[in-house]
Amino acid sequence: MTAAFSLLQLDIRAALQEALAGVLSAPMAELVASLLFWILGGTLIIIVIQVGMLYATWLERKMVARVQDRFGPNRVGKFGLLQPLADMVKILTKEDITPERAHRGVFNLGAILVVPPAIVVFAVVPWGASHIGVDLSVGFLFFVAVASTAVLPIFMAGWGSNNKYALIGAMRAVAQVVAYEIPQVLSVVGVLLLAGTLSMQGLVYAQGPITTPGGGYPGVWFVLLQPIAFVIFLLATTAEIERTPFDVPEAESEIIAGYHTEYSGIKFGMFYLALYFATIAAAALGTTLFLGGWQPPLAVLGFIPGPIWFSVKTLLLVIFFMWLRATLPRLRVDQLMAFAWKVLVPLSLANLAVAGLVGRLTFDAHRSAPPGSFQAGPWFVFLGFTLANVLLVLLFFGLLSWWRSHRPAPLTFQSPTEAGA
Amino acid sequence: MTVAVFEQLVFIAMAGVAIAGALGVVAARSVFTSALGLVLALIGVAGLYILLDAGFLAVLQILIYVGAISVLILFAVMLTPHLMEGETLLNKQWAMSLIVSLITFGFLGMLAYGTDWPVAAQAVVPPGGALVVTGESGVTQELAMTVPGAMQETDAAGNPIVRVPGSVERLGRAMMTDYLLPFEVVSALLLVALVGAIAVARE
Numbered sequence: 136m137t138a139a140f141s142l143l144q145l146d147i148r149a150a151l152q153e154a155l156a157g158v159l160s161a162p163m164a165e166l167v168a169s170l171l172f173w174i175l176g177g178t179l180i181i182i183v184i185q186v187g188m189l190y191a192t193w194l195e196r197k198m199v200a201r202v203q204d205r206f207g208p209n210r211v212g213k214f215g216l217l218q219p220l221a222d223m224v225k226i227l228t229k230e231d232i233t234p235e236r237a238h239r240g241v242f243n244l245g246a247i248l249v250v251p252p253a254i255v256v257f258a259v260v261p262w263g264a265s266h267i268g269v270d271l272s273v274g275f276l277f278f279v280a281v282a283s284t285a286v287l288p289i290f291m292a293g294w295g296s297n298n299k300y301a302l303i304g305a306m307r308a309v310a311q312v313v314a315y316e317i318p319q320v321l322s323v324v325g326v327l328l329l330a331g332t333l334s335m336q337g338l339v340y341a342q343g344p345i346t347t348p349g350g351g352y353p354g355v356w357f358v359l360l361q362p363i364a365f366v367i368f369l370l371a372t373t374a375e376i377e378r379t380p381f382d383v384p385e386a387e388s389e390i391i392a393g394y395h396t397e398y399s400g401i402k403f404g405m406f407y408l409a410l411y412f413a414t415i416a417a418a419a420l421g422t423t424l425f426l427g428g429w430q431p432p433l434a435v436l437g438f439i440p441g442p443i444w445f446s447v448k449t450l451l452l453v454i455f456f457m458w459l460r461a462t463l464p465r466l467r468v469d470q471l472m473a474f475a476w477k478v479l480v481p482l483s484l485a486n487l488a489v490a491g492l493v494g495r496l497t498f499d500a501h502r503s504a505p506p507g508s509f510q511a512g513p514w515f516v517f518l519g520f521t522l523a524n525v526l527l528v529l530l531f532f533g534l535l536s537w538w539r540s541h542r543p544a545p546l547t548f549q550s551p552t553e554a555g556a
Numbered sequence: 557m558t559v560a561v562f563e564q565l566v567f568i569a570m571a572g573v574a575i576a577g578a579l580g581v582v583a584a585r586s587v588f589t590s591a592l593g594l595v596l597a598l599i600g601v602a603g604l605y606i607l608l609d610a611g612f613l614a615v616l617q618i619l620i621y622v623g624a625i626s627v628l629i630l631f632a633v634m635l636t637p638h639l640m641e642g643e644t645l646l647n648k649q650w651a652m653s654l655i656v657s658l659i660t661f662g663f664l665g666m667l668a669y670g671t672d673w674p675v676a677a678q679a680v681v682p683p684g685g686a687l688v689v690t691g692e693s694g695v696t697q698e699l700a701m702t703v704p705g706a707m708q709e710t711d712a713a714g715n716p717i718v719r720v721p722g723s724v725e726r727l728g729r730a731m732m733t734d735y736l737l738p739f740e741v742v743s744a745l746l747l748v749a750l751v752g753a754i755a756v757a758r759e
Contacts, residue, residue, distance in 0.1 A: 166562065241588065272724060276615040283623030287595060290630050294588060306634065309627060316623075333724060 146265035148172040176268055180257045188411040189219035195457045202461040226407075229400035234296060237397065241295035246402035249288040253412035256281050260419045261335045263429045263441030274335035275327065278420055279320060282375070285413065286312045289384075289394050292406075296397040304393025307468060308384035311374055314472055315381075318479035319371035322364040325490030326357045326424055339428030353497075353516045356432075358425040360520040363486045363527065365425045367479055369455070372421065374475070376413040379460040383468045418452035419445075426452075482531055493523045567607055574600025587633050595626045612724050 152168035159167060193208065193215065200207025208215030233242060256278050258268035271277050286309050293305020327333060330341035330353075342356050358365045374381035385393035395406045422428060426448045429441030466474070497519045509515055577600055580593025598621045605614035731739045 238586075238588075241592070271611055273612050273615045276612070276619065280615045280619035280623060283619055286623070286627055287592075287630070290627070290634065291592070294630075294634050302634065306631070309631060313624070313627065 147175070148265070173268060176266075177258075180268075181254060184254070184257065184412055184415055187415055188408060189223070191411050191415065191453060191457075192222070192407075193219050194454070195460070198454070198457050199461045223404075226404040227401055231400040231402060232397075234298065234397050236297045238295045238297065241291045242397070243295075243402070245288045245291035245293075245295050246398060246405045247288075248291065249285070249409040250405055250412065252281050252285040252288075253409050253416055256416045257419070259335050260416070261339055261423060261428055262445050264336075266429075266442055267336060270334055270336040273333045275323070275333045275338065275424075278335070278416075279316075282413070282416070283312075283316060285409070292398070293394040296394070298397050300390040300392075301394050301396045303390050304384045304396065307390075308377060308394060311377070311381065311384060311471060311475075314475040315371045315374035315479075318367050318475060318483045319375060321480065321483040321487060322361075322367035322371065323424055325361050325364050325487050325494075328487075328490055329353055329357070329360065329494045335423055335428075338423055339430060342427045343430045344434065355514075355517055356425065356427040359517055361425070361486070361490060361524075363482065363524055364490070365421075367483050367486070368421060368425065371475075371479060372417045373456060373459060374471070376410065376417050376456075378410075378414065378456055380463040380465050381471060382465060383471055386465055414453060414456055415449065418449045418456065421452050422448040478535075485527055485531055489523045489527050493519050563607065567604070570600050570603035570607060572600075573597075573603065576600075588630070591626060591629050591633055594629070595622055598622050598626065612727060 148168055151171055152164055155164040155168050158164070196218075197207040197215070208218040211217040211221045233239060259271055259274040259277050261267040261270070289308045290305055293301045293308070296302075326338070330338050332338060332341065341353065344354060353360055377384050383389075385395070390396075395403055398406060422445060428448075429445040431437050431439060431444055497516045501516060574597050577593045577595070577597030580596060581590050584590040584593055598617065602614040602617040602622070605611075605617060
């Protein structure tokens with residue numbers, strides 16, 4: 136056990152560079168060590184998330200079944216544990232159909248390109264202190280930017296299928312992703328403001344104790360300082376990855392299966408794969424931003440290596456997404472857009488203002504306080520934020536309910552022909 | 557093979573992607589594939605930005621141009637299913653436009669070739685963030701001061717050091733100090749455009 140733990144804490148890239156230093160010149164050794172590290176790490180990440188995805192489908196089916204008072208898969212293997220493998224064989228051997236009127240190139244490319252963005256984002260996910268592909272100075276923005284390109288293959292699928300349901304599904308997907316991207320990023324800006332960095336590793340360190348580099352302020356998990364941002368982030372992310380209750384782009388009771396209506400066999404499998412990869416990636420982002428990343432919740436638990444903490448927290452968030460799906464019914468498409476623009480965007484803007492104001496005030500007091508005093512510790516920052524957050528929630532929902540009871544009658548629009556007639 | 561050759565290879569690959577995408581934009585028969593070619597060209601340009609150590613710019617290029625603007629273009633194209641059938645690429649004015657494009661191309665080429673690009677000797681800022689030059693490393697402090705945004709400071713012991721902030725910090729500082737007025741004017745312009753778009757859409 137201890138040997139496995141110490142292996143998990145090894146800095147693989149530094150070890151590789153040291154081994155190569157005797158053979159190659161210093162800059163070449165660094166380059167080759169980095170390339171080897173990326174190839175090894177990339178392969179490892181793909182294997183891990185692939186296996187994770189297979190068993191996420193199993194877990195989701197089991198969980199949803201229990202919520203609905205069923206057993207779920209239990210025929211293949213003990214507790215149905217081999218069910219994902221059987222499904223994989225089934226999906227690989229199914230007939231692959233391309234509709235006659237489809238635009239063949241765009242149709243196929245859509246299915247191929249839907250997976251890469253969901254894998255590429257793992258390049259900046261910090262699994263541990265030295266377990267990160269690249270710690271970019273703009274890591275968070277890289278994650279968001281790559282994730283935002285995932286709508287393009289959805290477009291290609293919807294348009295290339297030449298099917299009205301696919302087209303409607305793709306348009307719903309794009310409108311939804313564009314709308315929910317705004318509260319998702321706005322809610323995180325408060326966190327970035329407090330951490331003073333965009334680097335994923337820097338964000339993890341900012342939530343850690345003062346002994347770690349870059350740590351000290353705020354020194355507690357951001358979920359404690361920015362609980363409103365965390366809730367907005369979770370809701371907006373559920374919409375981004377199109378999971379129930381925000382899965383109107385593939386609402387089977389309305390538009391069959393949305394943009395992947397026409398896909399079958401492994402091409403449909405690619406969309407399924409991308410959905411689960413995106414779920415795991417979103418959970419990993421939430422862990423990094425709000426749950427302290429790979430840092431243990433208590434300093435005494437520090438003997439367990441970072442990658443294990445990170446995986447446990449990510450798994451908890453994945454289970455949360457599944458729990459939402461099992462519990463809540465799907466929203467209507469107009470409710471969905473109104474919720475993004477009329478509730479989440481204003482709330483995240485107000486939250487950003489609070490984060491900036493309280494952050495500035497507590498930061499100054501925190502820096503000028505003598506070490507060891509109450510103001511220098513993380514609980515001072517936490518108290519300030521809790522007070523502000525409670526006020527914000529009371530004010531926002533008070534205003535919202537006041538407006539709901541006092542709003543004017545809805546405007547009625549007349550088309551010019553109607554008005555003339 | 558050295559690091560420089562490796563960089564050259566990456567440059568050729570990225571420039572190739574950008575040019576292939578740009579050719580796709582003008583040569584594709586359907587508007588939808590043209591728009592997809594535009595996406596490819598924009599991704600290639602983002603790759604070039606990364607090669608130039610402008611990671612922030614590259615990420616914003618992807619976020620805004622690929623993730624938002626191309627999506628809007630595709631959204632508009634998607635509402636026009638009849639454009640799926642290929643149309644002819646040439647019309648009566650092809651000779652005229654060929655001449656104009658060739659003249660523009662030649663002029664821009666001459667300009668690019670004839671300009672004496674100033675390659676100032678600059679300290680290399682690590683992409684991760686701030687570089688502190690203490691004078692003990694190979695980089696001299698005078699050299700480090702040529703980087704825009706570099707600041708003369710003293711460390712805890714009172715020795716003079718030069719602190720060169722990372723690219724995001726330098727960009728933020730420039731926008732909030734030297735270029736504050738243009739920055740605010742652009743924001744006001746965008747706000748006006750936004751309000752105007754809503755006003756037009758409601759009519």
